[in-house]
Amino acid sequence: xxxxxxxxxxxxxxxxxxxxxxxxxxxxxxxxxxxxxxxxxxxxxxxxxxxxxxxxxxxxxxxxxxx
Amino acid sequence: xxxxxxxxxxxxxxxxxxxxxxxxxxxxxxxxxxxxxxxxxxxxxxxxxxxxxxxxxxxxxxxxxxxxxxxxxxxxxxxxxxxxxxxxxxxxxxxxxxxxxxxxxxxxxxxxxxxxxxxxxxxxxxxxxxxxxxxxxxxxxxxxxxxxxxxxxxxxxxxxxxxxxx
Numbered sequence: 001x002x003x004x005x006x007x008x009x010x011x012x013x014x015x016x017x018x019x020x021x022x023x024x025x026x027x028x029x030x031x032x033x034x035x036x037x038x039x040x041x042x043x044x045x046x047x048x049x050x051x052x053x054x055x056x057x058x059x060x061x062x063x064x065x066x067x
Numbered sequence: 068x069x070x071x072x073x074x075x076x077x078x079x080x081x082x083x084x085x086x087x088x089x090x091x092x093x094x095x096x097x098x099x100x101x102x103x104x105x106x107x108x109x110x111x112x113x114x115x116x117x118x119x120x121x122x123x124x125x126x127x128x129x130x131x132x133x134x135x136x137x138x139x140x141x142x143x144x145x146x147x148x149x150x151x152x153x154x155x156x157x158x159x160x161x162x163x164x165x166x167x168x169x170x171x172x173x174x175x176x177x178x179x180x181x182x183x184x185x186x187x188x189x190x191x192x193x194x195x196x197x198x199x200x201x202x203x204x205x206x207x208x209x210x211x212x213x214x215x216x217x218x219x220x221x222x223x224x225x226x227x228x229x230x231x232x233x
Contacts (some may be wrong), residue, residue, distance in 0.1 A: 001077070001219060002070065002073035002076075002077055002084045002085060002086055003084075003085050003086075004070070004085070004086055004087075004139055005085045005086070005087055006086045006089065006137045007089060007094065007097060008089075010087045011087070011151070013222055014219055018085075021072070021076075022083075022091070023072040024091075029103070029122070030103055030104055031103050031104050031105040032091070032095070032101045032102075032103040032104075032106060032183075033101060033102055033103050033107045034091065034094055034099075034101060034102075035100055035101065035102050036102075037102075042068055042071065042072050042075075044123075045072055045075045045076065045079075046079070050076065050079055050081070050199050053076075053081070053179075055080060055081055055082070057083070058083040058084070058085060059073075059076055059081050059083065059085070060084075060085045060086065060087055061069045061070075061072040061073045061076065061084070061085075061086045062069045062086065062087040062088075062090050062091060062094075063068040063072075063090050063091070063212055064068075064090050064091050064092055065089065065090040065092040065093065065200070066187065067192070
């Protein structure tokens with residue numbers, strides 16, 4: 001079951017090698033994204049687009065705010 | 068949206084999935100670095116002074132005034148132990164009401180801004196509303212600093228000049 005995390009936990013997990021996915025539209029990603037994040041917009045999340053991710057490591061998604 | 072994306076990943080066979088619900092706004096608000104075409108462009112967070120004098124609800128204004136000696140024209144954010152902004156003391160209120168407490172003299176729930184606001188936007192807002200200082204906080208209300216309208220206007224003008232066609 002997916003778990004929500006805060007900024008502090010996010011930083012710890014990134015330092016430990018977690019993968020970060022921004023799910024906003026590509027234009028917003030291009031303007032500004034968290035360091036190391038990859039862009040997979042929510043509408044494009046599927047088996048093909050997520051094949052770049054490593055299933056053996058934690059994955060963290062984020063968007064703009066609590067929406 | 069991040070929650071739905073996390074569930075979708077789980078449906079695709081990912082077993083260790085998390086979502087950073089506060090999102091990009093929270094990250095940027097904390098002044099952490101970003102990548103992308105907008106990274107490094109001056110914004111409100113660039114202008115905000117971090118070393119501002121703050122006070123607590125129960126502090127007497129005479130004590131606040133003494134601490135504000137180095138910056139008598141600025142307002143004083145009223146914060147709690149977590150540096151959450153509860154109110155704002157205007158400089159004229161600090162000077163006029165020495166015996167009152169900060170809670171009695173403050174403006175409750177002042178307008179606050181996130182540090183990623185564009186200089187053009189905040190410059191226009193402060194001018195239109197005749198506001199002397201912008202209180203800059205994280206999305207959770209934690210104080211980052213204060214930005215004076217003068218500093219915002221100056222840096223906005225400088226950034227406009229530096230990007231104008233030569």
